[in-house]
Amino acid sequence: MIITVVRLIYVRLFKMDLHPTCNFSLSAKFDKTNPRGVHVGEYSYVAFDAAILTHDLTRGLRVHTRIGKNCFVGARSIVLPGVLVGDGSIIGAGSVVVRDVPAHCIVAGNPAKVVREGIATGRYGRLSDADETQTRQSRENNLD
Numbered sequence: 001m002i003i004t005v006v007r008l009i010y011v012r013l014f015k016m017d018l019h020p021t022c023n024f025s026l027s028a029k030f031d032k033t034n035p036r037g038v039h040v041g042e043y044s045y046v047a048f049d050a051a052i053l054t055h056d057l058t059r060g061l062r063v064h065t066r067i068g069k070n071c072f073v074g075a076r077s078i079v080l081p082g083v084l085v086g087d088g089s090i091i092g093a094g095s096v097v098v099r100d101v102p103a104h105c106i107v108a109g110n111p112a113k114v115v116r117e118g119i120a121t122g123r124y125g126r127l128s129d130a131d132e133t134q135t136r137q138s139r140e141n142n143l144d
Helices: 002-015 130-139
Strands: 039-040 065-067 103-109 113-117
Touching: none
Parallel strands: 039 065
Antiparallel strands: 103 113
C-alpha cells in the first residue's frame, strides 16, 4: 500500500518514468533535482539505500539515467548521472556505477566493473538458477 502511494507521487508529481511493474525499497533514493531523468524498466528492482542520480551540480549536468528491464540494483549502490544499465543486469551491493553497464552482466565494485557476462535473469534481476540454489541451501541448513 505505502509503496503504491510513493510510486504515484514519484510518477504523477515528480514525473519520473517508473514502469508500473518495477519495484523499489522505500529507502531507495531517486534524484528529485532532475526527476524526469529517472527511468526504471519493467520488472526491475532497486534495493534499500540505493541511489539513482540524474544530476551533477558541480559540472552543471542534468541528464537521463536509465535502468533496463529485469535488472537488480543492489543495496547501497550508486548509479551516477547519465548511466544506462542494460536489460537483465545486476549491480552488486555497494557498487558505484560510473559508466554504462552492458546487458546481461553482473557489475560490482568502486568503480563498478563487469565480473560476469552472459547471465540469464528473470523478473527483478533474479538469476535463472536462484530457485534451485535456495531450495538446496534450505535443505542443507535445515531451514525448511
